[in-house]
Amino acid sequence: MPRENSNCSRSTASSGNGRGRRRVQPVEVEPPFIDVDAIDVDDDDDDVIIVSPSRTRAPASNVSRRRPVVLLDDDVVEEVNPRPSGVAIEEEVSIVSGNNHNKRVRISPSAGGSAYQLVPRTKVIEIQPEPPQPVPVEVPPPPPPKEPTFSCPICLNQLTEPCSTTCGHVFCQSCIKASIQAQKKCPTCRKKLNKNSFHRLYLPNTVN
Protein backbone atom coordinates (compact mmCIF):
# COMPACT_ATOMS: atom_id res chain seq x y z
CA MET A 1 0.00 0.00 0.00
CA PRO A 2 1.60 3.35 -0.73
CA ARG A 3 1.25 5.38 2.35
CA GLU A 4 1.41 8.81 0.73
CA ASN A 5 -1.73 7.98 -1.16
CA SER A 6 -3.76 7.27 1.85
CA ASN A 7 -5.82 10.21 2.94
CA CYS A 8 -6.74 8.88 6.25
CA SER A 9 -3.36 8.05 7.63
CA ARG A 10 -2.08 11.21 9.15
CA SER A 11 1.27 10.80 10.69
CA THR A 12 2.00 12.94 13.66
CA ALA A 13 5.59 11.96 13.83
CA SER A 14 7.95 14.88 13.85
CA SER A 15 10.52 13.58 11.55
CA GLY A 16 13.59 15.43 10.44
CA ASN A 17 15.04 16.39 13.76
CA GLY A 18 17.55 13.90 14.84
CA ARG A 19 15.68 13.01 17.93
CA GLY A 20 12.66 11.65 16.25
CA ARG A 21 10.54 12.28 19.28
CA ARG A 22 6.86 12.18 18.60
CA ARG A 23 4.42 14.53 20.03
CA VAL A 24 0.76 13.97 19.64
CA GLN A 25 -1.24 17.10 19.65
CA PRO A 26 -4.87 16.60 19.10
CA VAL A 27 -6.82 19.49 17.70
CA GLU A 28 -9.91 20.26 19.63
CA VAL A 29 -12.35 19.88 16.80
CA GLU A 30 -11.13 16.79 15.14
CA PRO A 31 -10.76 13.48 16.81
CA PRO A 32 -7.10 12.98 17.42
CA PHE A 33 -5.58 10.44 15.26
CA ILE A 34 -2.44 8.62 15.94
CA ASP A 35 -1.05 6.55 13.25
CA VAL A 36 0.21 3.66 15.18
CA ASP A 37 1.92 2.22 12.19
CA ALA A 38 3.92 5.36 11.74
CA ILE A 39 5.53 4.99 15.10
CA ASP A 40 8.59 2.94 15.00
CA VAL A 41 8.66 0.74 18.02
CA ASP A 42 12.26 -0.18 17.61
CA ASP A 43 13.54 3.33 17.39
CA ASP A 44 15.59 3.96 20.46
CA ASP A 45 14.77 7.62 20.51
CA ASP A 46 11.11 6.99 20.76
CA ASP A 47 11.08 6.44 24.41
CA VAL A 48 8.89 9.31 25.41
CA ILE A 49 5.62 10.38 24.08
CA ILE A 50 3.91 13.32 25.51
CA VAL A 51 0.26 13.65 25.12
CA SER A 52 -0.73 17.21 25.60
CA PRO A 53 -3.78 19.11 24.41
CA SER A 54 -2.02 22.09 22.91
CA ARG A 55 1.29 23.39 21.77
CA THR A 56 1.70 25.62 24.74
CA ARG A 57 3.42 22.96 26.77
CA ALA A 58 1.26 23.73 29.68
CA PRO A 59 1.70 21.57 32.70
CA ALA A 60 -0.04 18.50 31.73
CA SER A 61 -1.93 18.20 34.92
CA ASN A 62 -5.27 17.94 33.22
CA VAL A 63 -4.25 15.85 30.40
CA SER A 64 -4.36 12.54 32.00
CA ARG A 65 -7.77 13.20 33.40
CA ARG A 66 -9.27 14.67 30.36
CA ARG A 67 -8.03 12.07 28.00
CA PRO A 68 -7.74 8.54 29.06
CA VAL A 69 -4.57 6.98 27.87
CA VAL A 70 -4.23 3.41 27.09
CA LEU A 71 -0.83 1.90 27.11
CA LEU A 72 -0.57 -0.85 24.66
CA ASP A 73 2.99 -1.62 25.42
CA ASP A 74 3.57 -3.27 28.70
CA ASP A 75 7.26 -2.51 28.54
CA VAL A 76 6.91 0.14 31.20
CA VAL A 77 9.97 -0.64 33.18
CA GLU A 78 12.14 2.20 32.00
CA GLU A 79 13.93 2.48 35.31
CA VAL A 80 14.75 -1.17 35.37
CA ASN A 81 16.22 -1.07 31.95
CA PRO A 82 17.91 2.28 31.52
CA ARG A 83 18.94 2.93 28.01
CA PRO A 84 21.14 5.45 26.29
CA SER A 85 18.02 7.40 25.63
CA GLY A 86 17.87 8.55 29.21
CA VAL A 87 19.00 11.94 28.03
CA ALA A 88 15.94 12.28 25.97
CA ILE A 89 13.80 11.56 28.93
CA GLU A 90 15.46 14.27 30.95
CA GLU A 91 14.88 16.89 28.34
CA GLU A 92 11.30 16.09 27.91
CA VAL A 93 10.63 16.16 31.56
CA SER A 94 12.13 19.54 32.05
CA ILE A 95 10.19 20.96 29.16
CA VAL A 96 6.91 19.63 30.20
CA SER A 97 6.90 20.13 33.85
CA GLY A 98 9.33 22.92 34.38
CA ASN A 99 10.32 20.92 37.36
CA ASN A 100 14.07 20.74 37.38
CA HIS A 101 14.78 19.28 40.71
CA ASN A 102 14.24 15.76 39.65
CA LYS A 103 16.49 14.91 36.81
CA ARG A 104 16.03 11.22 36.96
CA VAL A 105 12.52 10.42 36.24
CA ARG A 106 11.11 7.32 37.69
CA ILE A 107 8.34 5.90 35.82
CA SER A 108 5.93 3.60 37.40
CA PRO A 109 2.71 2.15 36.17
CA SER A 110 0.91 4.48 38.48
CA ALA A 111 2.39 7.56 36.86
CA GLY A 112 -1.00 8.51 35.57
CA GLY A 113 -1.75 10.21 38.78
CA SER A 114 1.23 12.55 38.76
CA ALA A 115 1.40 16.06 37.42
CA TYR A 116 2.67 14.94 34.11
CA GLN A 117 2.57 11.76 32.35
CA LEU A 118 5.44 10.10 30.68
CA VAL A 119 4.58 7.25 28.56
CA PRO A 120 7.53 5.01 28.11
CA ARG A 121 7.86 3.37 24.78
CA THR A 122 5.73 4.06 21.95
CA LYS A 123 2.24 2.89 21.49
CA VAL A 124 -0.31 5.33 22.74
CA ILE A 125 -3.85 5.42 21.65
CA GLU A 126 -6.29 7.92 22.91
CA ILE A 127 -9.74 6.62 23.22
CA GLN A 128 -12.45 9.14 22.82
CA PRO A 129 -16.15 8.73 22.38
CA GLU A 130 -15.69 9.08 18.67
CA PRO A 131 -16.09 6.54 15.95
CA PRO A 132 -13.10 4.30 15.51
CA GLN A 133 -10.25 5.37 13.34
CA PRO A 134 -11.04 5.04 9.71
CA VAL A 135 -9.24 2.09 8.30
CA PRO A 136 -7.08 3.11 5.36
CA VAL A 137 -8.61 1.82 2.19
CA GLU A 138 -6.56 -0.96 0.72
CA VAL A 139 -5.41 0.02 -2.72
CA PRO A 140 -5.29 -3.21 -4.69
CA PRO A 141 -1.87 -3.77 -6.18
CA PRO A 142 -1.73 -3.33 -9.94
CA PRO A 143 -2.16 -6.63 -11.74
CA PRO A 144 1.08 -8.22 -12.81
CA PRO A 145 1.97 -7.65 -16.45
CA LYS A 146 0.47 -10.24 -18.70
CA GLU A 147 2.71 -12.82 -20.24
CA PRO A 148 2.74 -12.30 -23.97
CA THR A 149 1.10 -15.07 -25.92
CA PHE A 150 1.79 -15.87 -29.53
CA SER A 151 -0.52 -17.57 -31.92
CA CYS A 152 0.32 -20.12 -34.54
CA PRO A 153 -0.23 -18.84 -38.10
CA ILE A 154 -1.61 -22.23 -39.09
CA CYS A 155 -4.15 -23.14 -36.42
CA LEU A 156 -4.55 -19.54 -35.18
CA ASN A 157 -4.54 -20.81 -31.62
CA GLN A 158 -2.02 -20.11 -28.93
CA LEU A 159 1.23 -21.90 -29.74
CA THR A 160 1.51 -25.37 -28.31
CA GLU A 161 4.96 -26.89 -28.30
CA PRO A 162 6.35 -24.03 -30.34
CA CYS A 163 8.80 -24.96 -33.06
CA SER A 164 10.99 -22.87 -35.27
CA THR A 165 11.79 -23.69 -38.85
CA THR A 166 15.35 -23.27 -40.07
CA CYS A 167 14.16 -20.01 -41.59
CA GLY A 168 13.04 -18.85 -38.16
CA HIS A 169 9.26 -18.99 -38.44
CA VAL A 170 7.40 -20.35 -35.44
CA PHE A 171 4.46 -22.75 -35.41
CA CYS A 172 2.94 -25.40 -33.22
CA GLN A 173 4.83 -28.65 -33.53
CA SER A 174 1.86 -30.56 -34.88
CA CYS A 175 1.00 -27.75 -37.31
CA ILE A 176 4.44 -27.49 -38.88
CA LYS A 177 4.71 -31.27 -39.08
CA ALA A 178 1.41 -31.53 -40.95
CA SER A 179 2.28 -28.58 -43.11
CA ILE A 180 5.64 -29.95 -44.23
CA GLN A 181 3.94 -33.24 -44.95
CA ALA A 182 1.50 -31.42 -47.24
CA GLN A 183 4.12 -29.31 -48.96
CA LYS A 184 7.82 -29.08 -48.35
CA LYS A 185 8.10 -25.37 -47.80
CA CYS A 186 7.75 -22.86 -45.03
CA PRO A 187 4.14 -21.70 -44.62
CA THR A 188 5.32 -18.18 -43.97
CA CYS A 189 8.18 -17.56 -46.38
CA ARG A 190 7.99 -20.57 -48.74
CA LYS A 191 11.60 -21.51 -48.15
CA LYS A 192 12.24 -25.13 -49.02
CA LEU A 193 12.03 -27.39 -45.99
CA ASN A 194 12.20 -31.08 -45.28
CA LYS A 195 10.76 -32.98 -42.35
CA ASN A 196 13.79 -32.24 -40.18
CA SER A 197 13.92 -28.55 -40.92
CA PHE A 198 12.40 -27.44 -37.65
CA HIS A 199 13.20 -27.74 -34.00
CA ARG A 200 11.46 -27.24 -30.72
CA LEU A 201 11.61 -23.80 -29.09
CA TYR A 202 11.59 -23.34 -25.32
CA LEU A 203 10.45 -19.81 -24.76
CA PRO A 204 11.51 -18.11 -21.53
CA ASN A 205 9.15 -16.32 -19.22
CA THR A 206 9.08 -12.57 -19.19
CA VAL A 207 10.89 -10.65 -16.49
CA ASN A 208 9.18 -7.72 -14.86
Add this chain to the structure above:
Amino acid sequence: MTSSSVPSRKVLSKIASNRLQKEVMEWQTNPPAGFKYKVNDSLQRWIIEVTGAPGTLYTGETYQLQVDFPEHYPMEAPQVIFIPPAPLHPHIYSNGHICLDILYDSWSPAMTVSSVCISILSMLSSSPAKERPADNDRYVRNCRNGRSPKETRWWFHDDKV
Protein backbone atom coordinates in the same frame (compact mmCIF):
# COMPACT_ATOMS: atom_id res chain seq x y z
CA MET B 1 -24.15 -22.14 -63.64
CA THR B 2 -21.94 -24.96 -64.66
CA SER B 3 -19.20 -23.34 -62.65
CA SER B 4 -20.60 -23.83 -59.19
CA SER B 5 -18.63 -26.97 -59.14
CA VAL B 6 -19.39 -29.67 -56.67
CA PRO B 7 -16.64 -29.60 -54.10
CA SER B 8 -15.57 -32.79 -52.51
CA ARG B 9 -18.24 -32.78 -49.83
CA LYS B 10 -16.18 -34.49 -47.24
CA VAL B 11 -16.91 -33.19 -43.81
CA LEU B 12 -14.36 -30.82 -42.31
CA SER B 13 -11.75 -32.29 -40.01
CA LYS B 14 -11.69 -31.10 -36.43
CA ILE B 15 -8.59 -29.05 -37.13
CA ALA B 16 -10.29 -27.47 -40.13
CA SER B 17 -13.46 -26.54 -38.33
CA ASN B 18 -11.54 -25.15 -35.35
CA ARG B 19 -9.48 -23.06 -37.64
CA LEU B 20 -12.53 -21.85 -39.58
CA GLN B 21 -14.29 -20.87 -36.39
CA LYS B 22 -11.25 -18.79 -35.53
CA GLU B 23 -11.40 -17.18 -38.94
CA VAL B 24 -15.08 -16.37 -38.59
CA MET B 25 -14.44 -14.69 -35.26
CA GLU B 26 -11.53 -12.75 -36.66
CA TRP B 27 -13.56 -11.72 -39.70
CA GLN B 28 -16.40 -10.48 -37.53
CA THR B 29 -14.14 -8.23 -35.52
CA ASN B 30 -11.89 -7.22 -38.38
CA PRO B 31 -13.37 -7.82 -41.83
CA PRO B 32 -11.22 -6.95 -44.84
CA ALA B 33 -12.24 -3.67 -46.46
CA GLY B 34 -14.57 -4.13 -49.42
CA PHE B 35 -15.88 -7.56 -48.38
CA LYS B 36 -19.07 -8.72 -46.74
CA TYR B 37 -19.50 -12.22 -45.49
CA LYS B 38 -23.07 -13.23 -44.86
CA VAL B 39 -22.66 -15.80 -42.17
CA ASN B 40 -24.76 -18.85 -42.91
CA ASP B 41 -24.96 -22.10 -41.07
CA SER B 42 -22.41 -23.79 -43.26
CA LEU B 43 -18.88 -23.37 -42.09
CA GLN B 44 -17.75 -25.28 -45.15
CA ARG B 45 -19.02 -22.87 -47.80
CA TRP B 46 -18.71 -19.13 -47.45
CA ILE B 47 -20.44 -16.71 -49.81
CA ILE B 48 -18.61 -13.40 -49.73
CA GLU B 49 -19.65 -10.19 -51.43
CA VAL B 50 -16.87 -8.12 -53.01
CA THR B 51 -17.21 -4.47 -53.88
CA GLY B 52 -14.82 -3.01 -56.44
CA ALA B 53 -12.38 -0.62 -54.84
CA PRO B 54 -12.83 3.11 -55.43
CA GLY B 55 -10.74 4.51 -58.27
CA THR B 56 -10.51 1.19 -60.15
CA LEU B 57 -12.27 -0.24 -63.19
CA TYR B 58 -14.66 -2.07 -60.87
CA THR B 59 -15.63 0.83 -58.61
CA GLY B 60 -18.96 0.19 -56.96
CA GLU B 61 -19.59 -3.12 -58.76
CA THR B 62 -20.37 -6.05 -56.55
CA TYR B 63 -19.57 -9.70 -57.16
CA GLN B 64 -19.95 -12.84 -55.15
CA LEU B 65 -17.17 -15.16 -54.20
CA GLN B 66 -17.84 -18.72 -53.22
CA VAL B 67 -15.28 -20.32 -50.93
CA ASP B 68 -15.42 -24.06 -50.29
CA PHE B 69 -13.16 -25.64 -47.74
CA PRO B 70 -11.65 -29.08 -48.10
CA GLU B 71 -11.54 -31.61 -45.30
CA HIS B 72 -7.92 -30.83 -44.54
CA TYR B 73 -8.03 -27.08 -44.68
CA PRO B 74 -5.71 -25.23 -44.16
CA MET B 75 -3.17 -27.80 -45.29
CA GLU B 76 -5.10 -27.80 -48.52
CA ALA B 77 -6.23 -24.66 -50.31
CA PRO B 78 -9.89 -23.67 -50.34
CA GLN B 79 -11.66 -23.60 -53.68
CA VAL B 80 -12.41 -19.99 -54.52
CA ILE B 81 -14.55 -18.98 -57.50
CA PHE B 82 -16.73 -16.08 -58.53
CA ILE B 83 -20.39 -16.93 -58.79
CA PRO B 84 -21.26 -15.83 -62.35
CA PRO B 85 -21.57 -13.20 -63.56
CA ALA B 86 -17.87 -12.96 -62.82
CA PRO B 87 -16.04 -9.66 -63.22
CA LEU B 88 -14.48 -9.05 -66.61
CA HIS B 89 -10.81 -9.51 -65.92
CA PRO B 90 -7.88 -10.94 -67.88
CA HIS B 91 -7.43 -13.68 -65.27
CA ILE B 92 -11.03 -14.48 -64.43
CA TYR B 93 -12.89 -16.90 -66.64
CA SER B 94 -16.54 -16.50 -67.43
CA ASN B 95 -17.33 -19.59 -65.39
CA GLY B 96 -15.91 -17.81 -62.35
CA HIS B 97 -12.58 -19.60 -62.13
CA ILE B 98 -9.74 -17.39 -61.05
CA CYS B 99 -6.21 -17.79 -62.31
CA LEU B 100 -4.34 -16.86 -59.16
CA ASP B 101 -1.37 -18.85 -57.93
CA ILE B 102 -2.09 -18.61 -54.20
CA LEU B 103 -5.33 -20.50 -54.75
CA TYR B 104 -3.44 -23.46 -56.15
CA ASP B 105 0.32 -24.11 -56.23
CA SER B 106 1.31 -21.27 -53.97
CA TRP B 107 -1.27 -21.85 -51.28
CA SER B 108 0.17 -21.79 -47.81
CA PRO B 109 -1.56 -22.92 -44.61
CA ALA B 110 -0.61 -19.58 -43.09
CA MET B 111 -3.01 -17.86 -45.48
CA THR B 112 -6.58 -17.14 -44.49
CA VAL B 113 -9.86 -16.37 -46.22
CA SER B 114 -9.23 -12.78 -45.36
CA SER B 115 -5.78 -12.71 -46.93
CA VAL B 116 -7.08 -14.48 -50.02
CA CYS B 117 -9.86 -11.92 -50.36
CA ILE B 118 -7.36 -9.09 -50.20
CA SER B 119 -5.27 -10.75 -52.91
CA ILE B 120 -8.32 -11.09 -55.15
CA LEU B 121 -9.34 -7.47 -54.65
CA SER B 122 -5.77 -6.43 -55.36
CA MET B 123 -5.83 -8.47 -58.55
CA LEU B 124 -9.07 -6.80 -59.60
CA SER B 125 -7.81 -3.37 -58.75
CA SER B 126 -4.65 -3.71 -60.82
CA SER B 127 -6.53 -4.73 -63.95
CA PRO B 128 -5.62 -2.63 -67.00
CA ALA B 129 -8.71 -3.59 -69.02
CA LYS B 130 -12.06 -5.24 -68.52
CA GLU B 131 -11.55 -8.26 -70.73
CA ARG B 132 -11.69 -12.02 -70.53
CA PRO B 133 -8.62 -14.24 -70.71
CA ALA B 134 -7.62 -15.03 -74.27
CA ASP B 135 -8.36 -18.73 -73.82
CA ASN B 136 -11.65 -18.18 -72.01
CA ASP B 137 -13.95 -20.06 -74.38
CA ARG B 138 -11.71 -23.07 -74.71
CA TYR B 139 -11.15 -23.30 -70.98
CA VAL B 140 -14.80 -22.93 -70.07
CA ARG B 141 -15.74 -25.56 -72.64
CA ASN B 142 -13.25 -27.96 -71.08
CA CYS B 143 -14.61 -27.62 -67.57
CA ARG B 144 -18.16 -28.00 -68.63
CA ASN B 145 -19.21 -30.69 -66.20
CA GLY B 146 -18.55 -28.61 -63.15
CA ARG B 147 -14.85 -29.28 -62.78
CA SER B 148 -13.10 -27.62 -59.87
CA PRO B 149 -10.47 -25.02 -60.76
CA LYS B 150 -8.20 -26.91 -58.41
CA GLU B 151 -7.99 -29.65 -60.98
CA THR B 152 -6.80 -27.27 -63.63
CA ARG B 153 -3.10 -27.20 -64.38
CA TRP B 154 -2.64 -23.48 -64.24
CA TRP B 155 0.13 -21.57 -65.89
CA PHE B 156 0.84 -18.43 -63.93
CA HIS B 157 2.43 -16.29 -66.57
CA ASP B 158 1.52 -12.80 -65.49
CA ASP B 159 2.94 -11.37 -62.30
CA LYS B 160 1.69 -7.85 -62.97
CA VAL B 161 -2.07 -8.24 -62.70
